[in-house]
Amino acid sequence: MPALNWQKSSCSEEASSCVYIAATPTGAIHLRESDDPATILTTTPARLRPLLSAIKTGRMSHPTPG
DSSP states (O other): OOOOOEOOTTTTOOOOOOEEEEEEESSOOEEEEEEEEEEEEEEOHHHHHHHHHHHHHTOOOOOOOO
């Protein structure tokens, strides 16, 4: 497998955990977090699109620490 070109999310802050994304020539999308880069989630653009839409529109709220 060729090396992936990981790109940091533009929403990730400098001093925080960062989300990285990479696409393969076959169209698969890989996601990883800077705290655990060995754990990679793989999906497709069609499956990732609704998740990103829900995040952008606020339908997925972040739990408040209690």
